[in-house]
Amino acid sequence: MRSAQEAPTVSSAPTAPARPAGTLYRGREGMWSWVAHRITGFAIFFFLLVHVLDTALVRVSPEAYNDVIGTYKNPIMGLGEAGLVAAIVFHAFNGIRLILVDFWAKGPRYQRVMLWVVLGLLVVTMAGFLPRHLMNVFGGH
Numbered sequence: 576m577r578s579a580q581e582a583p584t585v586s587s588a589p590t591a592p593a594r595p596a597g598t599l600y601r602g603r604e605g606m607w608s609w610v611a612h613r614i615t616g617f618a619i620f621f622f623l624l625v626h627v628l629d630t631a632l633v634r635v636s637p638e639a640y641n642d643v644i645g646t647y648k649n650p651i652m653g654l655g656e657a658g659l660v661a662a663i664v665f666h667a668f669n670g671i672r673l674i675l676v677d678f679w680a681k682g683p684r685y686q687r688v689m690l691w692v693v694l695g696l697l698v699v700t701m702a703g704f705l706p707r708h709l710m711n712v713f714g715g716h
Contacts, residue, residue: 604690612669615662622659653712657705664700668693 633640646652672689676682682689 604687608669608672608690608693612666612673615666615669618659618662619666650712653708656712657701657708660704660708661697661701665693665697668696 629640629643632643669690672686672693675689676686
């Protein structure tokens with residue numbers, strides 16, 4: 576038994592900070608996909624809110640609706656539409672990945688590989704979409 580005056584033994588060797596156990600979302604790919612999923616979800620929500628509001632404008636004033644829609648026909652909005660499609664595609668594929676991580680017994684083990692699959696599918700999908708979309712945006716069709 577230790578007396579009240581004895582100090583506890585302290586090791587003088589430096590120790591590395593302990594990594595939290597049991598999480599996929601601390602500073603690695605899992606965390607960044609989590610952040611990107613939240614950002615894309617917010618961006619999609621914001622787009623849908625604006626879309627509902629500008630579409631509802633047609634009931635108030637068809638002329639005002641036409642004016643608002645006319646302001647959307649410029650290259651900056653065309654690039655914004657491409658960003659929106661990329662956000663929707665990433666959010667959809669990453670959502671499937673998250674379902675697999677949560678409900679498939681081997682999901683946590685393969686979550687990093689599945690993220691790379693999501694990014695590959697995003698690139699392939701956007702490679703099919705962007706040329707046609709950008710021709711319409713910058714070609715004047």
